[in-house]
Amino acid sequence: xxxxxxxxxxxxxxxxxxxxxxxKGIVSAGxxxxxxxxxxxxxxxxxxxxxxxxxxxxxxxxxxxxxFVSIAPDGTVTIVTHRSEMGTGSRTSLPMVVADExxxxxxKVKIVQAPGDETKYGNQDxxxxxxxxxxxxxxxxxxxxxxxxxxxxxxxxxxxxxTEVRAxxxxxxxxxxxxxxxxxxxxxxxxxxxxxxxxxxxxKDPSQFRYIGKGKVQITDMRDITMGKAMYAQDIxxxxxxxxxIARPPVVLGKAVKYDADAAMKVxxxxxxxxxAPTPMPAKFAxxxxxxxIANNTWxxxxxxxxxxxxxxxxxxADYDSDKFKQAMADSAHKPGxxxxxxxxxxxxxxxxxxVIEHEYYIPHGHHATMEPPAATARVANGKAEVWACVxxxxxxxxxxxxxxxIPEADVTVNVTLLGGGFxxxxxxxxxxxxAILSKDLGGTPVKVVWTREDDIRHGFYHxxxxxxxxxxxxxxxxxxxxxxxxxxxxxxxxFMPDPKRESSLELGLGLIDTPFNxxxxxxxxxxxVAKTRIGWFRxxxxxxxxxxxxxxxxxxxxxxGRDPKDFLLEMIGPARIVxxxxxxxxxxxxxxxxWETYPIDTGRLRAVVERAAKxxxxxxxxxxxxGMGIAVQRSFLTxxxxxxxxxVDKDGNVSVPRVDTxxxxxxxxxxxxxxSQIEGAAVMGLSIAKYTNxxxxxxRVEQGNxxxxxxxxxxxxxxxxxxxxxxxxxxxxxxxxxxPGVPPFAPAFFNAVYAATGKRxxxxxxxxxxxx
Amino acid sequence: xxVKVNKQSRTFNGDPQMPLMWFLRDELGxxxxxxxxxxxxxxxxxxxxxxxxxRACAVGMNEVAxxxxxxxxxxxxxxxxxxxxxxxxxxxxxxxxxxxxxxMQGAALLLENKKPSDEQIxxxxxxxICRCGCYQRIFTAIKAAAKEVA
Numbered sequence: 032x033x034x035x036x037x038x039x040x041x042x043x044x045x046x047x048x049x050x051x052x053x054x055k056g057i058v059s060a061g062x063x064x065x066x067x068x069x070x071x072x073x074x075x076x077x078x079x080x081x082x083x084x085x086x087x088x089x090x091x092x093x094x095x096x097x098x099f100v101s102i103a104p105d106g107t108v109t110i111v112t113h114r115s116e117m118g119t120g121s122r123t124s125l126p127m128v129v130a131d132e133x134x135x136x137x138x139k140v141k142i143v144q145a146p147g148d149e150t151k152y153g154n155q156d157x158x159x160x161x162x163x164x165x166x167x168x169x170x171x172x173x174x175x176x177x178x179x180x181x182x183x184x185x186x187x188x189x190x191x192x193x194t195e196v197r198a199x200x201x202x203x204x205x206x207x208x209x210x211x212x213x214x215x216x217x218x219x220x221x222x223x224x225x226x227x228x229x230x231x232x233x234x235k236d237p238s239q240f241r242y243i244g245k246g247k248v249q250i251t252d253m254r255d256i257t258m259g260k261a262m263y264a265q266d267i268x269x270x271x272x273x274x275x276x277i278a279r280p281p282v283v284l285g286k287a288v289k290y291d292a293d294a295a296m297k298v299x300x301x302x303x304x305x306x307x308a309p310t311p312m313p314a315k316f317a318x319x320x321x322x323x324x325i326a327n328n329t330w331x332x333x334x335x336x337x338x339x340x341x342x343x344x345x346x347x348x349a350d351y352d353s354d355k356f357k358q359a360m361a362d363s364a365h366k367p368g369x370x371x372x373x374x375x376x377x378x379x380x381x382x383x384x385x386x387v388i389e390h391e392y393y394i395p396h397g398h399h400a401t402m403e404p405p406a407a408t409a410r411v412a413n414g415k416a417e418v419w420a421c422v423x424x425x426x427x428x429x430x431x432x433x434x435x436x437x438i439p440e441a442d443v444t445v446n447v448t449l450l451g452g453g454f455x456x457x458x459x460x461x462x463x464x465x466x467a468i469l470s471k472d473l474g475g476t477p478v479k480v481v482w483t484r485e486d487d488i489r490h491g492f493y494h495x496x497x498x499x500x501x502x503x504x505x506x507x508x509x510x511x512x513x514x515x516x517x518x519x520x521x522x523x524x525x526x527f528m529p530d531p532k533r534e535s536s537l538e539l540g541l542g543l544i545d546t547p548f549n550x551x552x553x554x555x556x557x558x559x560x561v562a563k564t565r566i567g568w569f570r571x572x573x574x575x576x577x578x579x580x581x582x583x584x585x586x587x588x589x590x591x592x593g594r595d596p597k598d599f600l601l602e603m604i605g606p607a608r609i610v611x612x613x614x615x616x617x618x619x620x621x622x623x624x625x626x627w628e629t630y631p632i633d634t635g636r637l638r639a640v641v642e643r644a645a646k647x648x649x650x651x652x653x654x655x656x657x658x659g660m661g662i663a664v665q666r667s668f669l670t671x672x673x674x675x676x677x678x679x680v681d682k683d684g685n686v687s688v689p690r691v692d693t694x695x696x697x698x699x700x701x702x703x704x705x706x707x708s709q710i711e712g713a714a715v716m717g718l719s720i721a722k723y724t725n726x727x728x729x730x731x732r733v734e735q736g737n738x739x740x741x742x743x744x745x746x747x748x749x750x751x752x753x754x755x756x757x758x759x760x761x762x763x764x765x766x767x768x769x770x771x772p773g774v775p776p777f778a779p780a781f782f783n784a785v786y787a788a789t790g791k792r793x794x795x796x797x798x799x800x801x802x803x804x
Numbered sequence: 805x806x807v808k809v810n811k812q813s814r815t816f817n818g819d820p821q822m823p824l825m826w827f828l829r830d831e832l833g834x835x836x837x838x839x840x841x842x843x844x845x846x847x848x849x850x851x852x853x854x855x856x857x858x859r860a861c862a863v864g865m866n867e868v869a870x871x872x873x874x875x876x877x878x879x880x881x882x883x884x885x886x887x888x889x890x891x892x893x894x895x896x897x898x899x900x901x902x903x904x905x906x907x908m909q910g911a912a913l914l915l916e917n918k919k920p921s922d923e924q925i926x927x928x929x930x931x932x933i934c935r936c937g938c939y940q941r942i943f944t945a946i947k948a949a950a951k952e953v954a
Contacts, residue, residue, distance in 0.1 A: 117899055118897075118898030118899030118900070118936045119898070249892065249895065250897065252897075252900060253891075253892050253895075253897065254892070255900075256897045256903050257883060257888040257892060257897075257903065257904075257907060258876065258877070258879075258883040258888065259835070259836015259837070259876030259877050260836065260877075261900050263901055265835075265838070265839050266829075266835035266838075268833055268835070274830065299818075300818075328818075328822075328830040328831065329826050329829070329830055330818075330819065330822045330826040330830070331819075334819075399935075400935060401899075401901075401935060402838075402840055402846070402901040402902045402933065402934070402935045402936075403838070403839075403840075403899075403901045404839070404840075449899070449900065450899060451838070451899050451900070451901025451902075452899045452901060452935050452936060453899075454935075481839070483842055484840065484841040484843075484845075484846075485842075708898055708938070708941075709898075711937060711938070711940055711941070712898055712936045712937035712938065713937070714937065715934075715939060716935075716937055737841055737842075737843055737845055738841055738845040738846055739843075739845055743933060743935060744937070744939075745930050745931075745932075745933060745939075746926055746929045746930055746932070746934075746939040746942060746943065747926035747927075747929075747930060747943075750937070750939070750940070751939060751940045752940065
């Protein structure tokens with residue numbers, strides 16, 4: 032998920048645009064205006080190139096081998112990876128693409144992580160399921176250019192025509208004679224050559240791929256991870272470093288009015304207590320403020336923080352109460368809303384319907400709870416800053432640190448560690464900014480800011496709470512002729528602009544106004560909801576509530592009509608076609624920042640994943656009593672995913688998930704092994720959302736604090752047999768997102784299965800004890 | 805006080821209540837023992853104390869005085885403990901952060917039970933959270949490692 036915040040800021044500075052235009056600007060920045068031609072069709076001797084939205088992202092794309100590849104005399108190839116690794120495998124998969132195209136032997140490849148520098152490396156915002164989608168083509172070009180330079184160097188060494196040499200498996204062969212030179216021998220000469228022009232490059236034929244599409248390459252950090260040597264931000268140690276923890280206001284915009292700094296200073300090892308001011312909203316990623324305790328080790332800092340005994344003035348959000356807020360959202364969803372997409376005449380169709388069916392769905396706040404709580408180390412001295420942090424957007428972090436300190440970006444170095452999970456939380460660099468503030472306060476001593484689990488759960492950027500009200504009308508032939516859908520959810524845009532109090536274009540494009548349903552009278556609306564905490568994006572974002580409501584409602588209609596849910600879902604999708612809502616939406620259709628021409632809404636692909644998942648799962652087979660199957664599908668991040676979830680419910684209402692079959696069409700698949708791991712993980716996260724995920728507020732405070740009261744799925748609780756079925760696609764089918772799209776279909780498929788097994792329909796998440804009641 | 809860490813004697817003179825985890829991470833630089841929850845709920849900091857799996861965040865230095873602690877860095881000299889090998893063969897990790905704790909927990913299970921049943925594996929591993937959701941591969945890897953150990 033990405034909101035192109037830096038583009039937004041630039042536009043705000045330059046144009047001082049109206050709010051309406053600002054929203055347009057966000058969408059346009061990535062999607063409609065800048066359908067940048069990174070590699071114009073025909074630029075290579077390869078007709079399969081396509082345009083993406085990568086050019087519209089800050090920094091765009093870079094493919095120059097002089098930036099990404101170096102070769103040592105011993106033949107070791109070092110490939111720079113510029114995206115953050117949070118578990119999706121991009122740190123392996125993108126360098127693997129370079130290695131394959133340049134004919135390198137993977138066993139002789141080393142990976143180096145780029146610091147934040149988007150001018151040099153291109154966009155680094157590891158978010159929105161974009162790493163492969165936007166960089167498979169540039170990285171292929173990078174590899175092909177490297178190969179061309181090595182071949183050229185060999186041809187010069189042999190004083191032979193270019194046509195007589197061929198790179199193959201880490202060496203260049205002189206074809207007529209059979210003699211060869213290793214990449215290490217050619218490295219120095221090749222490095223002096225200019226980067227070839229794009230239109231001279233020849234990409235490999237996919238039949239010649241060694242690694243791309245094979246799924247045989249082990250992840251880069253496998254050995255380090257299994258030996259405890261992999262370094263995350265929590266693990267950073269810098270000479271002379273101090274450790275800090277921060278008491279943050281329990282209510283967003285709260286202020287510390289009184290605290291006992293002396294008591295904290297009495298704890299052995301504590302060296303300083305520092306107050307940090309809160310930032311008024313919209314605060315983007317600015318720290319929440321609070322009181323920091325800096326010490327010689329983490330334990331002393333924690334003890335010092337306990338001794339502070341801070342008294343808070345809670346401020347305007349002290350009235351945030353999840354129960355009351357749910358009721359307010361329901362009230363909003365019961366009133367006509369702002370029309371976001373309109374086709375036909377829903378009011379007339381509902382008035383004339385033989386039957387009207389109406390249901391409401393609720394999903395509470397969620398939190399990422401990455402296994403590594405946020406952490407960052409900073410050294411701010413002599414007008415320069417160096418940061419070590421687990422950030423998804425090192426380029427953005429660099430800009431934010433520079434802005435905070437009032438120094439040029441060139442004087443800020445952001446070193447990217449491995450990320451112990453991300454899921455969107457680590458797109459927000461508040462923790463890195465805290466470290467910079469504290470190091471500056473100490474006059475340049477490096478400071479590591481450690482977030483505890485309680486800090487993480489109580490001071491997050493929360494997945495938005497949402498309330499969905501869906502009304503469907505059936506005609507005399509039991510066809511769905513009307514669909515009115517009201518979505519109410521506080522907007523993540525409240526971090527970046529005065530609270531819009533409803534979902535913005537880019538949130539609506541996540542599975543609401545892009546619905547592919549084949550219903551003649553269709554109206555999608557939003558109702559008002561005020562953000563009372565920091566709303567953030569969480570793996571697949573608003574696709575979660577939108578898919579939950581829509582895919583549950585379809586199954587409810589199927590049940591009402593006594594129809595097979597899978598057949599009825601296919602009927603709702605309608606025939607294979609391109610669905611183009613661009614003329615019926617009232618603002619703009621966010622297409623994940625990518626050009627419509629490359630990634631339209633293709634119901635043929637949507638139908639195909641439904642049919643594949645159903646077939647693989649043995650849809651329709653007789654199951655024992657207490658068991659059931661459910662199905663759901665969602666196009667998200669330009670990828671098509673359908674899941675069939677099988678559940679078994681015992682007499683006490685305990686649900687297990689013996690099997691999941693997920694079909695995914697992500698276009699050309701670069702690394703099927705990592706795609707499978709993402710789909711397995713998405714099922715586990717989806718089951719967490721379905722069963723447990725629930726952040727609640729009372730008196731403005733988050734009521735949960737650790738894994739005892741913020742439960743996440745543990746081993747053996749289900750989704751232990753997840754089978755991934757990747758739809759075959761050639762290199763000409765544009766690669767699309769993988770990290771996020773596995774999540775949205777899971778919860779509705781699960782609850783549709785629960786209904787099939789028990790006859791009970793769950794519309795309020797999480798499941799909790801609802802089946803044992 | 806004295807404590808043996810990965811067969812090496814170490815001295816500690818600080819707050820006896822300090823959890824072992826912070827001694828390992830902040831004082832010794834053994835950062836393979838991960839900080840996940842601080843209260844023994846997630847298992848990311850799992851080490852062996854006298855051969856048994858222990859959450860290093862939930863045991864004070866005073867409780868490990870005179871004992872022998874093994875961390876992920878000391879599990880095997882070459883990284884080729886059967887559980888580590890199985891982890892690589894099954895491509896278990898995603899982000900990798902919880903994995904040292906998972907491996908230490910799995911290794912402790914196989915120390916006391918060379919032929920664990922499926923239920924015993926799940927029970928032993930249920931204190932270790934993986935937010936990326938690598939559970940099915942963790943389960944498969946421990947079964948594979950058990951086969952090699954048996």
